[in-house]
Amino acid sequence: MRVDIVLTAQSVKPESVRGKICVVIDVLRASTTIVTALANGCAAVFPTETPEEAREIARRWGALLGGEREGLRIEGFDLGNSPLEYVPEKVRGRMIAFTTTNGTRAMRACAASDALVIASFLNGREVTRLLQEKQKDTLIVCAGTRGEPSLEDIVCGGMLIDSLGAKGMPETERAVALWNEHRNNLAAMMKTDSLHGRTLVQLGFERDIDFAAGLNEFDMVPVRRGDAIVRREDHG
Numbered sequence: 760m761r762v763d764i765v766l767t768a769q770s771v772k773p774e775s776v777r778g779k780i781c782v783v784i785d786v787l788r789a790s791t792t793i794v795t796a797l798a799n800g801c802a803a804v805f806p807t808e809t810p811e812e813a814r815e816i817a818r819r820w821g822a823l824l825g826g827e828r829e830g831l832r833i834e835g836f837d838l839g840n841s842p843l844e845y846v847p848e849k850v851r852g853r854m855i856a857f858t859t860t861n862g863t864r865a866m867r868a869c870a871a872s873d874a875l876v877i878a879s880f881l882n883g884r885e886v887t888r889l890l891q892e893k894q895k896d897t898l899i900v901c902a903g904t905r906g907e908p909s910l911e912d913i914v915c916g917g918m919l920i921d922s923l924g925a926k927g928m929p930e931t932e933r934a935v936a937l938w939n940e941h942r943n944n945l946a947a948m949m950k951t952d953s954l955h956g957r958t959l960v961q962l963g964f965e966r967d968i969d970f971a972a973g974l975n976e977f978d979m980v981p982v983r984r985g986d987a988i989v990r991r992e993d994h995g
């Protein structure tokens with residue numbers, strides 16, 4: 760089982776994902792939000808690249824609309840991209856058409872992969888368990904921010920690589936080193952050393968960062984089924 764990491768959604772090429780499991784990470788905040796929504800009973804999340812596509816899916820399936828542009832809820836959408844909004848009272852039993860600037864784009868970029876898994880600090884242990892069980896070549900896809908690597912995504916990737924014991928390549932070694940450097944101060948790292956984290960603090964989303972820093976809060980793995988992301992136990 761070989762494990763590689765790419766640092767931005769833009770670096771994902773169809774030929775680099777074929778035959779592999781892709782693990783998409785966008786800690787701030789798309790993957791954290793999807794994990795939270797599904798853990799709180801959401802039936803399925805449809806990741807889309809554009810708000811128009813999300814609106815079309817919502818019309819067709821009666822789904823809620825969720826997501827952001829510039830970090831803020833899109834006009835006319837039911838939910839933004841704060842994981843704290845995705846509470847059981849709002850999402851239980853509902854489908855959500857979801858679009859974000861980088862995270863959902865990274866998920867769509869992995870369309871040619873054999874399988875897609877969504878990871879965050881909240882569900883790292885369970886993602887590791889799944890990858891250990893599958894023993895397949897894996898590409899960890901850090902979404903990054905507008906084509907630039909995001910520290911928190913690499914640190915989360917490093918956590919997975921470390922627990923899989925899959926070191927060896929310079930990029931994976933570097934990710935594990937960053938995980939070891941920041942593992943005891945994840946929230947502080949995101950608030951001070953991450954460009955996107957600092958932007959979120961300025962926008963008033965500091966509580967989202969504290970929440971996103973929670974380790975292994977959910978024993979649940981979101982996986983792709985058709986065009987949707989669902990809880991793995993629903994997938995079989």
Ligand code: MLT
Pocket residue numbers: 785787788789790827830831840859860861862863959
């Ligand atoms: C993204 O996909 O770009 C992020 O999730 C943005 C955000 O924090 O809302």
